Amino acid sequence: MLLVLAGCQTQRGEPGAPPEGQAASANGVDPVQPAGGELTFALATSPDSLDPHRSGLAVAVRVIRTIHDSLVVQDDNGQIKPWLAESWDISDDGLTYTFKLREDVKFHDGTPFNAEAVKYNFDRIVNPETKARNAVALLRPYESSEVVDEHTIRVHLFEPSSAFLGNLSQALLGIVSPTAAEKYGEDLVRHPVGTGPFKFVSWSENASITVERNEDYHWAPETVQNAGVPYLDRITFHIIPEEATRIGSVQSGQVLAAETVPPQNIASLEQDPGIQIFKTDTNGLPYTLFINQSREPWNELKARKALLYGVNVDAIIKSLYLGTYERAWSPLAPGMLGYNKALENSFSYDPGKAAALLDELGWKAGGDGIREKDGKKLTLHYVEVSPNREKRNDIAAMIQQQLKQIGIDVKVEITKDYRTVVFENGDYDLYGNSQVNSDPEALRSFYHSSSTSVAGKQSLSGLKDPAVDRLLDEGNVETDTAKRIKIYEQVQQEIMDRAAIIPIYVFPYTVAASRSVSGLSFDYLGYPIFNDVVLQEK
Incomplete structure (x- = not known):
């Protein structure tokens, strides 16, 4: 996976050069000479x-990763390398992982990092009282752990998992201070304490988050050059949902960098001599519309297929993203292990076919063009989140018009309280979501019948299919990579055969930055890494 910088290709993880006058050490730059400045x-x-254990948003990871480290890290090739864990052994049956931890690490509050801290974190994640979110799925199939000695921990799984070690590299399994977790309880969400290169300073609601350099830091992984203290004094993350304002802030110099560059701005910014564009593809699950199979009439395969044929995805990609986003065809992004390329162009927009399927189900057009059956209008409750991230609200508006043409009355609800509407009440027929992830095991949370992400009863799709369950179970325990690929190719085919979803786009993470910013790199999942960032004269 590649990072494109101002039209030139460079490896995603390639860090910047050390500031002028500083000599590079074996793993970067002398950590006792930070360059300073605020990004x-x-x-x-x-x-x-x-x-990290209670977050479910990719945007949160941008900040979380500055504060929290993980046991291991994935390099640009997806290989697992040491971080807070120096080494590890895996038992022959794949059920026991023994980690030897670094002995020179401490949390921002002075708490020692050791085996007790790791055990506390893992047990905290699986404790229902924590109300952990994505972290629970990532830690599966964790069963228990035992402290062997101060810096050795033995972790037990209830079944083998080919995804487990890679999942431990993710920020949402970052290690939090046990002392802080006990002190703050649920308020740890706003008082984070980790071992990372930056320490939390403040969070102003809907305005900004500030972190400052961790002066004790000297244990960065080999995926960055600077193993020690960051060059930056601090980072202030400004929260600017409005696209024009966010990009205008970079152009005016009010901020030095801004994420998620709107497609209509990319061409002009690439011509701006004072701006550079970073672009990297994200791995995981593309932005997908999940059809809630627990509600009528979408529990009918023909009704779901009518939605699949009735949505013109190509028109959405062309008009909203101007060719800068790639269309999705599968439950997985193209960069994922086992991506089923055969699904590309396997179906297309066909309103005639969609209408015929609805006719077969007995939904006939009424006088106003909206279909009716047994005196009931054919309506669809489409829930989307505010603010308009990646133009997702605009997608809802376009689909509302497209489905009206085949006789479906789409009621769009734009809400900030999506947790209550979707995840607690399950009150939706169509809901869009995506997930950054490194392993196809991520499909389990969305398509396995045992998943209970919505209202404690079902996954987002509501799919409950024994064949899909069996394949997902087999894929996670299979150690032969070639066999895993075949299994997950079949999983994707089965999901699309059941019209469980409407794939929309693969998200390219973009950052516009001043030319004074150097050394910005991205991890295996496409998240920005700030260890090597230096601010220089323009």
Whole structure:
């Protein structure tokens, strides 16, 4: 996976050069000579939580990763390398992982990092009282752990998992201070304490989040050059949802960098001599519309297929993203292990076919063009989140018009309280979501019948299919990569055969930055890494 910088290709993880006058060490730059300065970085939306175990938003990870380290790291090739864990052994049956931890690490509050801290974190994640979010799925199939000695921990799984070690590299399994977690309880979401290169300073609601350099830091992974203290004094993340304002802030110099560059601005910014554009593809699950199969008539395969044929995805990609986003065809992004390329162009917009399917189900057009059956109008409750991240509200508006042409009355609800509407009440027929992830095991949370992300009863799709369950179970325990690929190719085919979803786009993470910013790099998942960032004269 590549990072494109101002039209030139460079490896995603390639860090910047050390500041002038500083000599590079074996793993970067002399950590006792930080260059200083404040990086201002505009976020497109507000994080939900800075407690990694209780967050479910990618935007939160941008901040979380500055504060929290993980046991291991994935390099540009997806290989697992040491971080807070120096080494590890895996038992022959794949059920026991023994980690040898670094002995020179401490949390921002002075608490020692050790095996007790790791055990506390893992047990905290699976404790229902924590109300952990994505972290629970990532830690599966964790069963228990035991402290062997101060810096050795043995972790037990209830079944083998080919995804487990890679999942431990993710920021949402970052290690929090046990002392802080006990002190703040649920308020840890706004008082994060980790071992990372930056320490939390403040969070102004819907305005900004500030972190400052951790002067004790000297344990960065090999995926960055600077193993020690960051060069920056601090980072202030400004929360600027409005696209024009966010990009205008970079152009005017009010902020030095801004994420999620709108497609209509990319061409002009690439011509701006004072601006550079960073672009990297994200891995995981593309932006997908999940059809709630627990509600009528979408529990009918023909009704779901009518939606699949009735939505003109090509028109959405062309008009909203101007060719800068790639169309999605599958439950997985193209960069994922086992991506099923055969699904590309396997279906297309066909309103005639969609109408015929609805006719077969007995939904006939009424006088106003909206279909009716047994005196009931054919309506669809489409829930989307405010603010308009990546033009997702605009997608809802376009689909509302497209489905009206085949006789479906789409009621669009734009809400900030999506957790209550979708995840607690399950009150939706169509809901869009995506997830940054490194392993196809991520499909389990969205398509396995055992998943209970919505109202404690079902996954977002509501799919409950024994064949899909069996394949997902097999894929997670399979150790042969070639066999895993075949299994997950079949999983994707089965999901699309059941019309469980409407894939929309693959998200390219873009950052516009001043030319004074150097050394910005991205991790394996496409998240920005700030260890090597230096502010220089323009």
